[in-house]
Amino acid sequence: MKAFIIDRYGKKEVGRIADMPDPEVRDDDVLIRIHAASINPLDTKTRSGEFKLILPYRLPLILGNDMAGTVVRVGARVRNFKPGDEVYARPDDDRIGTFAEFIAVKESSLALKPANLGMVEAASVPLAALTAWQVLVETAKLKKGQKVLIHAGSGGVGTIAIQLAKHLGAFVATTTSTANIGWVKALGADVVIDYKQQDFATVLRGYDVVLNSLGTNELNKSLQVLKPGGHLISISGPPTPTFAVARGLAWPLQQVLRLLSFGIRKKAKKIGGEYTFVFMRADGAQLREITALVESGAIRPVVDKVFPFQDTHKALAYVDSGRAKGKVVVQML
């Protein structure tokens, strides 16, 4: 099958479409013909080698962490899917490779795609929506009436997190740049801070939760927005020792992450609050809940650009620019 692979770690120039063996289908796997795959910053970070201590892949590696497609065949123990089903998934992180014609995904990581979405829109959902779910529902346990700041409301994660937080009944503030204010507000945000004009840390107060997806500066300033006892949750780091232990990382790496996150953990404690790093994971059951929210109209994906599969490197470069408005998708069929 055709697939977009890397043979070595590196920046922009690395990666090409090549012929690769068809995926091995284990007893609890579902083989899928991929129609569309979305790009995540994780793909360019994986390509550059930034994650190789946490995700030690063997090369050559097929990139890609999100997909929608049609079931071709199922393993002997699969009960809930059959050939012809239209499905979507964020595959397990040790079995990635959605920039390809086929992939085998564990049944437990898969869900039927929302009936009201085409393949391109569906492919844009799983990783970003599961991230938003695991931050807001699973970690923050966000309740009706609580206040949440979601950074980068115009990004892949931000566009879905705003809608999920509103669905949960929260009051939502977000940050974006001037050109994006209008459409980000239309996603449901109650307050939109133009980060080119205003400093969110001087405007917002008394928040229960912050979802940070930006750098160290925004991470530290986010503490000023929280009320005492508030919860700062970051998906862009720094990772914590709790994460390192849960992930089974080697002891020396645990100590490195302890040091890297020491400052922010200490500062959060000082306000009686908490700092958590979330590294999202595949989860078919959560994805089914997301399917229901998409079908009810509570969550609507935002797709910025669609590239043909042969232009995957261009799609990666566009996401790498950091200016995407919602999600970027490559189309195989």
Ligand SMILES: NC(=O)c1ccc[n+]([C@@H]2O[C@H](COP(=O)([O-])OP(=O)(O)OC[C@H]3O[C@@H](n4cnc5c(N)ncnc54)[C@H](OP(=O)(O)O)[C@@H]3O)[C@@H](O)[C@H]2O)c1
């Ligand atoms: N830990 C995890 O499990 C996990 C999961 C998903 C994502 N992530 C990480 O989370 C980050 C965001 O992911 P994503 O998919 O949402 O990225 P993305 O879609 O590429 O984000 C692009 C958006 O970020 C906005 N942005 C850039 N700088 C900003 C700033 N200073 N303030 C406010 N908005 C800003 C841009 O808006 P403007 O053009 O208006 O600046 C753009 O719309 C990445 O670092 C990614 O690796 C982690």
